Amino acid sequence: MTETFGGLTQEVVSGIALGCIYALIALGFTLIYKATEVVNFAQGELMMVGAYVNFFFVSALLEVPLLNGVWAFIIALVGAVAFAVLFGAFLDLIINRPLKDEPVFSVIMATISLAIILRAVMAVIAGPMTRIPPSPFGSSVITFGGVAISTLDMFIILSAVVLVMVFYFFFNRTKWGIAMKATSEDPMAAHLVGIPVKKVYRNVWIFSMVVATIGGVLLAPRTLLDTHMGFLGLKAFPAAVLGGFGSIPGAIVGGVIMGVIETVSMGTLSFHFPWVKEINDIIVWIVLIAVLMIRPAGILGHEEVDRV
Amino acid sequence: MLKLIGVEAFYGKIKALHGVSLEVPHGKLVCILGANGAGKTTILKTVSGILEPETGTIHFDQQRIDGMDPEDIVGLGVGHVPENRHIFPELTVYENLIMGGFLINDKAILEERLESAYHRFPVLQDRSRQLAGTLSGGEQQMLAISRALMLQPKLLLLDEPSLGLSPLLVQEIFDTIEELHRSGVTILLVEQNINQALRIADYGYVLTSGKIFLSGTYEELRREEKVREMYLGEGKYVRRARLWGM
Known part of the structure; x- marks a missing residue:
């Protein structure tokens, strides 16, 4: 009995960790949609690019003899985030x-094309091999009263919580954060009060690319x-819908719920139906449909009311 | 202070302004009258840079502003209170005002402007933590005006500030406009409430189908039979004799 409980707890924690990553991708996605009304189907690929760039940095830095492991990871992350800032600004410029x-439709086609291009270009650069990215935590685990939780998962959850707190502060306490919200609500009024709307849009893309990169760096280990890991970004889409499309807290809630359901159902169902590869996805989509039947706007979304 | 010469503007392929020329002298309150769809709002939009004029020039304080970005025009001292208020409904009243002062970098000045906004409309202070979308129409209009005043504009563009308000609130809004006018702010007002508007205006332009049709002081416009018929509700709309073919 306690063993089952321990197993379930492990799965739930692992699911929360996975869900945090979905949440980060869904957050980037929601930000762009809210501010610019672009549905960015390349969000998963942005995450993939961020993960690869970080991997290249880590591999290069681990070769440097004087650098010990932890510093290599930290410097690589800073490098990847710096790249994300430039790349985000570039995407704003071209998309x-x-x-x-x-x-x-033009916008959707552009983001789908971007996804395909990024996947192909990264395959050219990185080669055909699936890489095993080194993790700063190796495969170490922390044990709480018989429940073993991987250090990496703990770190993922902790980073996601810190990031969400930083975002909350940014969007509610800083001038630029409030300006982003204002612009997404009413771009014309934002122009009229003197908010530099173009800069806000650029910052949104940068923001979104940075969040995706951090998500990718956390997910990769x-x-x-591999270059197809961006397909995981497709799960951020239902996560955002589940939580309430266009709602920032909704993206986070939806992401975590998806991660937990997926991991727990994988742990139980795949034992009974090992030959069905997508078994862990079934429950996720059933839950999504069920939630949308009851609350079409998602868990935290509210229905659009057209103001006259 | 503001001078439009031969301004033509389009919405897509539809021409909304057919060569509008008008002038707002320093310290004056100028009013634009006209039926719905005549292009009044369009004039204000071209001034604040939301809409770029196809031809013609717009000068503000001897500087040409047509084709400039809206945020730069705001920075020069043009405040615009748009039609239907356009407050940020999901932001609090306080955040709305802070956004009005986005271009102010000095915290002390921002605080001071916030104080004077609360002083002008105390109800905004009472509701400062409330989402702006939950305010009544009149309160939203006060917020929209206060938001535009955060930068202490030299020229204030007001688009139908009395729209949808009760007579009592209309009076309060017009009192505010008059007070601003007396304190030296130059105002370009678009208004349906013509009697009220002309009473406080120094000068008026009458717009029909994107063209200036008449202009003059309140007394001059009052004397025009067409203005009385069309806007002041005094004349007969149809002469009965004409109905009988006489």
Whole structure:
């Protein structure tokens, strides 16, 4: 009995960790959608690019003889975030600006194309091999009263919590954060009060790319690093819908719920149906449909009311 | 202070302004009258840079501003209270005002402007932590005006500030406008409430189908039969004789 309980607890914690990563991707996605009304289907690929860039940095830095492991990881993360800032600004320039106020289909096609291009370009750069990214924690575990939890999962959860707190502070306490919210609510009014709307849009893309990169860096040691890991970003989409599309707290709640359901159902169902590869996804999608039947706007979303 | 010469503007392919020229002298309150769809709001939008004029020039304080980004025009001292208020409904009243002062970098000045906004409309202070979307129409209008005043604009563009308000609130809003005018703010006002507007305005322009049709002081415009018929509700709309073909 206690063994089952221990197993379940482990799965739930592992699920929360996975869910935190979904939440980060869904957050980046929601930010862009809210501010610029672009549904960015390349969000998963942005995460993949961030994870690879970090991996390249780590591999290069671990070769440097004087650097010990931990510093290599920290410097690599700083490098990857710096890259994310530049890349986010670049995406704003090539995707967001030219397509602002264009038909929604053009924008969607542009982001889908971007996803395919990023996957192909990264495959060219990184080669055909699936990489095993080194983790600063190795495979160490922390044991709490008989329940073993991987250090990496603990770190993922902790980083996600810190990040969400930073975002909360940014969006509610800083001038630029409030300006981002204001712009997403009413771009014309934002123009009229003197908010530099173009800069806000650029910052949103940078923000989103940075969040995706951190998500990718955290995820890579859990899974393996290959150019198809961006498909996982497709799960951030239902996570965002589950929580309430366009709601920032909703993205986080939806992401965590998805992660927990997925991991727990994988632990139980795959034991009974080992030949069904997608078994862990079934419950996730059933829950999504069930929630949307009861609350079409998602758990924390509220229905759009057109103001006259 | 503000001078438009031959301004033409389009919404997509539809021409909304057919060569509008008008002037707002320093310290004056100028009013634009006209029916719905005449292009009044469009004029204000071209001034604040939301809409770029196709041809024609706009000068503000001897500086050409057509084609500039809206945030730069705001920075020069043009405040715009848009039609339907356009407050940020999901932000608090306080955050709305802070956004009005986005371009102010000095914290002390920001605090001072916030104080004077609360002093002008004490109800905003009472509701400062409330989401702006929960305010009544009149309170939202006070917020929209206060938000535009955070930067202490030299020229204030007001688009139908009395729209949808009760007579008592209309009076309060107009009192505020008059007070601002007396304190030296130059105002360009678009208003449906023509009697009220012309009473406080120094000068008026009448706009029909994107063209200036008439202009003059309140007394001059009052004398125009067409203005009385169309806007002041005094004349007969249809002469009965004409109905009988006489």
